[in-house]
Amino acid sequence: xxxxxxxxxxxxxxxxxxxxxxxxxxxxxxxxxxxxxxxxxxxxxxxxxxxxxxxxxxxxxxxxxxxxxxxxxxxxxxxxxxxxxxxxxxxxxxxxxxxxxxxxxxxxxxxxxxxxxxxxxxxxxxxxxxxxxxxxxxxxxxxxxxxxxxxxxxxxxxxxxxxxxxxxxxxxxxxxxxxxxxxxxxxxxxxxxxxxxxxxxxxxxxxxxxxxxxxxxxxxxxxxxxxxxxxxxxxxxxxxxxxxxxxxxxxxxxxxxxxxxxxxxxxxxxxxxxxxxxxxxxxxxxxxxxxxxxxxxxxxxxxxxxxxxxxxxxxxxxxxxxxxxxxxxxxxxxxxxxxxxxxxxxxxxxxxxxxxxxxxxxxxxxxxxxxxxxxxxxxxxxxxxxxxxxxxxxxxxxxxxxxxxxxxxxxxxxxxxxxxxxxxxxxxxxxxx
Numbered sequence: 001x002x003x004x005x006x007x008x009x010x011x012x013x014x015x016x017x018x019x020x021x022x023x024x025x026x027x028x029x030x031x032x033x034x035x036x037x038x039x040x041x042x043x044x045x046x047x048x049x050x051x052x053x054x055x056x057x058x059x060x061x062x063x064x065x066x067x068x069x070x071x072x073x074x075x076x077x078x079x080x081x082x083x084x085x086x087x088x089x090x091x092x093x094x095x096x097x098x099x100x101x102x103x104x105x106x107x108x109x110x111x112x113x114x115x116x117x118x119x120x121x122x123x124x125x126x127x128x129x130x131x132x133x134x135x136x137x138x139x140x141x142x143x144x145x146x147x148x149x150x151x152x153x154x155x156x157x158x159x160x161x162x163x164x165x166x167x168x169x170x171x172x173x174x175x176x177x178x179x180x181x182x183x184x185x186x187x188x189x190x191x192x193x194x195x196x197x198x199x200x201x202x203x204x205x206x207x208x209x210x211x212x213x214x215x216x217x218x219x220x221x222x223x224x225x226x227x228x229x230x231x232x233x234x235x236x237x238x239x240x241x242x243x244x245x246x247x248x249x250x251x252x253x254x255x256x257x258x259x260x261x262x263x264x265x266x267x268x269x270x271x272x273x274x275x276x277x278x279x280x281x282x283x284x285x286x287x288x289x290x291x292x293x294x295x296x297x298x299x300x301x302x303x304x305x306x307x308x309x310x311x312x313x314x315x316x317x318x319x320x321x322x323x324x325x326x327x328x329x330x331x332x333x334x335x336x337x338x339x340x341x342x343x344x345x346x347x348x349x350x351x352x353x354x355x356x357x358x359x360x361x362x363x364x365x366x367x368x369x370x371x372x373x374x375x376x377x378x379x380x381x382x383x384x385x386x387x388x389x390x391x392x393x394x395x396x397x398x399x400x401x402x403x404x405x406x407x408x409x410x411x412x413x414x415x416x417x418x419x420x421x422x423x424x425x426x427x428x429x430x431x432x433x
Contacts, residue, residue, distance in 0.1 A: 008065040017251030057125040073152035093141035196270035270330040280304040
């Protein structure tokens with residue numbers, strides 16, 4: 001069994017997502033725990049009111065909606081009566097047993113799974129802490145339930161990998177609005193709350209690895225002027241295709257306002273992870289004896305779990321770069337790491353000469369804000385989005401040993417690993433003083 005926990009600020013949106021499945025005949029509401037009436041006698045407003053009234057007991061807590069999915073192996077066919085017991089046991093073990101919650105059995109996937117809607121505000125107005133809930137209480141509950149109900153275990157990682165975010169299958173979603181929304185929602189569930197990004201281009205650098213993008217439209221479009229946002233599916237060439245889906249139609253409403261709050265929240269959360277990206281770049285650039293092209297650099301970074309996404313205009317001029325660190329799940333614009341890691345600085349280090357083309361600065365600014373051309377391979381379809389960039393200079397790369405022993409060489413950067421002994425000596429001197 002795999003348990004996935006999502007947090008939201010809107011109980012209505014989370015509940016509406018499951019109720020829409022109910023109307024479409026793709027879900028069943030199995031139980032309404034700690035409600036005054038049986039589940040078959042509750043309408044949408046009665047279900048919602050019970051949750052919102054309790055959430056209103058604590059106005060300081062903005063994130064008061066909890067949406068949990070319990071996923072089972074494809075080989076398991078579990079009767080409704082057992083699903084109810086599993087849901088009740090899980091909620092009790094993670095500390096939500098006395099909370100009002102609704103359990104839905106969804107039937108729109110190839111595996112058995114449940115969705116649970118509840119609030120983390122208790123009857124006395126206190127809140128249940130959600131931080132590390134998934135890693136601590138939920139993980140312990142999952143293992144105990146697998147034993148208690150003789151379920152397929154997720155410890156082998158096979159079941160867990162089945163529910164990791166995957167690229168959208170474009171062939172299946174370009175024709176229908178319903179399929180498109182479901183596919184986009186699956187990607188957003190795996191990205192929005194797990195990666196640390198501070199701008200729309202940075203978010204799109206991650207989403208485009210899964211053939212999805214967030215789009216504000218052009219400056220003169222109605223959606224841009226109204227502060228709206230849509231999500232689009234991309235084809236193999238990175239072009240928009242299919243029906244655009246408004247953010248308001250997705251259950252947690254991940255619109256521009258929602259994302260702007262994420263930008264602020266993620267700023268300090270991603271800072272500790274800058275060193276991993278910078279060290280990876282420094283080791284590759286200083287320690288590689290062969291000539292490095294952008295493609296080879298990208299392939300080397302990928303081995304360090306870092307994707308390099310280039311932004312270029314229609315004329316092929318590179319004007320920006322974004323790094324996606326999948327190991328720590330953080331995203332950085334090149335200039336945020338320092339001048340040496342920006343698009344201009346990197347091209348200078350690679351001795352790559354840009355095409356001599358004049359670009360309208362206004363149009364370039366619009367392109368920077370609205371689009372990022374993917375420059376990493378899409379593993380889902382075997383297609384590589386790399387352009388073949390090669391350095392113009394034939395000057396060979398010097399070895400790391402030669403650089404460090406050359407008395408005339410003044411490196412602008414030295415990897416931390418090469419200076420850690422110096423740092424230790426300085427710390428010892430300070431302690432003695």
